[in-house]
Amino acid sequence: MSELYVNPQGLYPFQGQLVARSYLRGGNLAVVDAGLGKSHIALALAALLVKDGMIDQTLLVCEQNKLDEWMDDIARFTLLRPSLFHGPKRKFTNDADIVVSTYTTMRDSFADPDPRDNRLLIPGEGIEFFTGKRMLVIYDEMAMLAATMTSRTYQAHELAINHWRHHGGVRILGLTATPMSTTPVCFYNLGCLIAPESMGTYVQFCRDFVSGYDRWGRPSKFVYLDVLEERLSTFMLRKRKTDPDVIDQFPKMVEKPVYLTLPKDHAAAYESFEAFVQQAPERDQLPAFRTLNAFAAHPRSVLASGWKVAIDWVDSYGAERIKKIHAIKSQATCGYLSEIAHQGASAIVFCDSVKALRALAEDIAALPDKHRFSFVEYHGQQSDAQNRDAKAKFKSGDATVLLASSKAERGINLPEASYIVNFDVPARHSSYLQRASRGSRIGSNVDGILVIKTFITRDTIERSTVRMWQRRNEWSDRLQDPRAYTDPNFISSYHRLLMLREAQLTEDPSCLSSQLVDSTSAP
Numbered sequence: 001m002s003e004l005y006v007n008p009q010g011l012y013p014f015q016g017q018l019v020a021r022s023y024l025r026g027g028n029l030a031v032v033d034a035g036l037g038k039s040h041i042a043l044a045l046a047a048l049l050v051k052d053g054m055i056d057q058t059l060l061v062c063e064q065n066k067l068d069e070w071m072d073d074i075a076r077f078t079l080l081r082p083s084l085f086h087g088p089k090r091k092f093t094n095d096a097d098i099v100v101s102t103y104t105t106m107r108d109s110f111a112d113p114d115p116r117d118n119r120l121l122i123p124g125e126g127i128e129f130f131t132g133k134r135m136l137v138i139y140d141e142m143a144m145l146a147a148t149m150t151s152r153t154y155q156a157h158e159l160a161i162n163h164w165r166h167h168g169g170v171r172i173l174g175l176t177a178t179p180m181s182t183t184p185v186c187f188y189n190l191g192c193l194i195a196p197e198s199m200g201t202y203v204q205f206c207r208d209f210v211s212g213y214d215r216w217g218r219p220s221k222f223v224y225l226d227v228l229e230e231r232l233s234t235f236m237l238r239k240r241k242t243d244p245d246v247i248d249q250f251p252k253m254v255e256k257p258v259y260l261t262l263p264k265d266h267a268a269a270y271e272s273f274e275a276f277v278q279q280a281p282e283r284d285q286l287p288a289f290r291t292l293n294a295f296a297a298h299p300r301s302v303l304a305s306g307w308k309v310a311i312d313w314v315d316s317y318g319a320e321r322i323k324k325i326h327a328i329k330s331q332a333t334c335g336y337l338s339e340i341a342h343q344g345a346s347a348i349v350f351c352d353s354v355k356a357l358r359a360l361a362e363d364i365a366a367l368p369d370k371h372r373f374s375f376v377e378y379h380g381q382q383s384d385a386q387n388r389d390a391k392a393k394f395k396s397g398d399a400t401v402l403l404a405s406s407k408a409e410r411g412i413n414l415p416e417a418s419y420i421v422n423f424d425v426p427a428r429h430s431s432y433l434q435r436a437s438r439g440s441r442i443g444s445n446v447d448g449i450l451v452i453k454t455f456i457t458r459d460t461i462e463r464s465t466v467r468m469w470q471r472r473n474e475w476s477d478r479l480q481d482p483r484a485y486t487d488p489n490f491i492s493s494y495h496r497l498l499m500l501r502e503a504q505l506t507e508d509p510s511c512l513s514s515q516l517v518d519s520t521s522a523p
Contacts, residue, residue, distance in 0.1 A: 004047035007077045011044055012037070014245055018237055019044045025235065027172045027194040029142065031480055033241045034177040034437030035250065035413075039070070042138045042175060043078050049136055050080065050097055055171065056133040058098040061106055061157075062140035063410065065384075070100050070140070085109075092129045103144050103153055111156035121152075127160045135170040137161070141410055142174035143430065145193065146186035149202070154189065161193055177437065178430030180476050184209065184222050187232055187479060195235040225478045238480060242489040251418075251448040253436065255491060257503040261458050263326040266299055269317065270460060273302065276313040284309060289461070294353035296460035297424040299325040300362075301355035329455050330363045333423055334371070336453065337364070340419050341373030341400040347419035348394075348402045350409070350435045352426060354379045357403050360423060364401075374398065378412075379405035409434040422454035425465045429473040456503075470497060 011019065018041050022028045032038050042060070049055045058080075062070055067086060074082040083096030086105050093099075101109075109126030113119075123131075139145070145154050164170040172194045180186040191199040199205065209228050212221030222228075241250050262270060273295055277288045287307045294301040299322055302310050314322065333349065340347050351357035357379060364375055376390035376399040387407070393399040395416055402414070409431055417439035426432050436452050456462050473493035477484070484490040 004051055004079045005044045005077060006079060007040065007044075011040060012246070014239055014243070015041050015044070018239065019048065021237055022173055023048060026170075027235050028237055029174040029176070029179065029190055029194050029232075029235055030237045030239075031176060031179055032237070032239045034434060036239055036241065036246065038140075038175040038177075039073050040077065042140070042173060043073060043080075045173060046098060046136055046138065047078050047080060049171070054134065055136045057094075057096070057130065058136040058138060059106075059130065060098055060100045060138045060140065061103055062100070063144065064102045064104075065407075065412075066140060067100060067102065074098055074100070092125075103157075106160075107153045107156040110160040111152075121155055121159055123159065123163055127163050130160075130164060130168075132168045133164075134168055135164055137170060137172050139172070139174045141176055142190060143176045143179050143181055143186070146179060146189050147181055149189050149192070158193060178433050178476075180472065180479065181428050181430045182472065183219060184225065184228060184475055184479060185219055187228070191232065191235065198231055198234050222475065225475070226482065229479050229482055232479060236480075240481065240484060240487075240490065242484070242487055247489055251439075251450045253450045253452060253491070255436075255452045255454075255496070255499060257454045257456060257500050258332070259456050259458050259503050259506075260328050260332060262296075262460065263328055265325045266328065267459070269299060269322065269325055270296060272317060273310075273313050274461075276316075277309060280309045290353065292461045293424060293465065294356045296457045296462050297351070297353065297455075298327050298330055298356040298359040300327065300359040301353055304355040304358065327359070327363065329423065329457060330360050332455060333360065333421060334363055334367060336421065337375075337401050338367065338371040338373060345418045346394065346397070346400050346402075346416050347421055348404055348408070348414060348417045348435075348438055349421040349423050350404050350406070350426070351423045352406060353424070354381050354405050356424065357405055361403055364403075373400050375401035375403055377403045378408045379403075380407045406431065408438065412438065414438045418448060418450060420450065420452045422452070425454060425456055425462045425469060427465050427468050429469050429476055432469065432473075458504075466500065470500070 015037055018030060018032070022030065022045050030038060030041060032041070046058045060070060067084065071082055071084060074080060080097035081095060082098045082100055083093050085092060085099050085101040090105070106126055110124050111121035112124040114122050145157060148154065161170060161172065174190060174194055179190055188199055188202070188205050206219060209222050209224055210219040211223045214220040241247065274292060277292050280288050284307070288309070291302065291305050291307055291310050302314060303319055303322060305311065337347055337349065349360070351360065357377065361375070361377060376393050378387050378390045390402065391412060394402045394414065420436055420439055422432070422435065426435065439450050456466060470493060473496060477493050481490065485492055
């Protein structure tokens with residue numbers, strides 16, 4: 001490996017193989033499970049290309065919360081010269097080997113509105129600066145660009161890459177553990193950036209692989225995914241935690257879905273609120289889904305909603321009446337966390353809704369002394385400094401539970417956690433995997449067990465969410481892991497379906513008690 005990459009521990013053999021394969025191809029999507037050291041693969045590749053005189057400069061694009069981590073890794077593991085391009089005083093420099101920036105910062109730098117038609121984009125300062133150079137562009141969590149080709153961010157990055165392909169050349173290395181957030185169209189979108197010659201036009205893609213559309217005209221049914229998988233294999237590199245050469249480097253993962261039946265007062269309120277929501281205008285589909293999902297998780301979450309339909313329903317149903325509703329999922333979660341904490345273990349609890357998270361936090365704070373435990377919050381309504389402090393307290397052991405929103409799904413490593421709790425059901429299979437991976441990093445807690453527990457309320461919108469999650473899991477398996485079904489350690493969509501069906505037939509005894517007890521133990 002290049003002497004510009006100076007990690008004392010070197011690379012794992014599989015990392016070296018992925019670097020070699022990336023070196024030989026100009027466009028690569030490295031679909032590498034979270035915790036397998038994607039950053040080392042990227043930095044080793046950049047160092048090797050610089051050493052061999054293959055590139056003039058590297059552009060590394062990441063999420064804002066990863067900037068400091070990337071800058072630290074470059075300084076710690078390479079002799080490359082980094083430059084941070086972010087903030088009001090940002091400035092490009094030719095002296096840097098690696099320019100580090102964010103998706104939105106580069107979007108604004110790459111493209112300007114066309115004066116003749118502001119719906120169109122023309123090359124901006126960022127494109128012009130790198131034009132004529134031999135470029136390596138590293139996209140950390142490239143799935144950020146996958147959701148839609150019509151977003152301004154996608155179009156700006158597409159404009160830059162196409163421009164550089166025609167003026168000097170560009171290599172692409174996309175890093176992600178979960179490239180498909182919604183449908184197989186995500187793979188098409190990424191492929192058009194990395195290896196457009198393999199993907200064809202969008203019309204051709206729909207003709208070949210789409211068999212149905214939803215009511216908004218978006219592809220929702222797909223065929224011949226085996227053919228699409230073969231096409232993706234021309235630029236996709238895959239590495240799983242369950243591969244024989246690395247499985248011993250990770251804690252064993254146990255998944256446990258738990259179904260809960262709403263008590264009568266919550267069920268009656270849910271039925272009333274659902275009927276109210278169904279009368280809302282179609283344009284309010286997204287807030288309707290989110291608010292109803294949060295209400296199924298915790299009834300008091302609706303009290304903090306700013307959505308007009310929710311406010312009107314609260315006025316008609318009565319805020320005080322809602323406050324008295326028995327929150328079964330909160331009770332079950334509090335009981336489970338109390339058991340975990342009193343065993344000396346740590347847990348991360350994920351909530352899609354910050355409103356539900358705050359309601360759960362209030363319930364934890366109100367626990368009797370004998371069941372109380374220390375916890376911190378990590379979400380988008382706190383400052384970066386507050387979130388850093390929360391993370392530090394959890395890692396040091398000053399807090400045994402981290403209550404986290406989706407903000408913590410990516411970008412933070414917390415191998416101290418032995419339990420991951422999904423307070424609500426993530427609609428995206430990618431979110432489920434990202435959550436689980438926060439506590440599963442290579443070389444960490446290898447002799448332990450990581451328990452993933454997901455609470456699901458019966459006869460609510462979470463039933464549809466589970467179906468959506470399951471469908472996306474199946475698509476992901478067929479496009480990324482069609483050969484992994486023969487691996488006894490790989491948890492496939494079929495295995496998760498069996499677990500869900502078994503869970504539907506039973507209730508977890510530790511979640512049925514009307515009060516917290518000490519006699520049960522966390523699995």
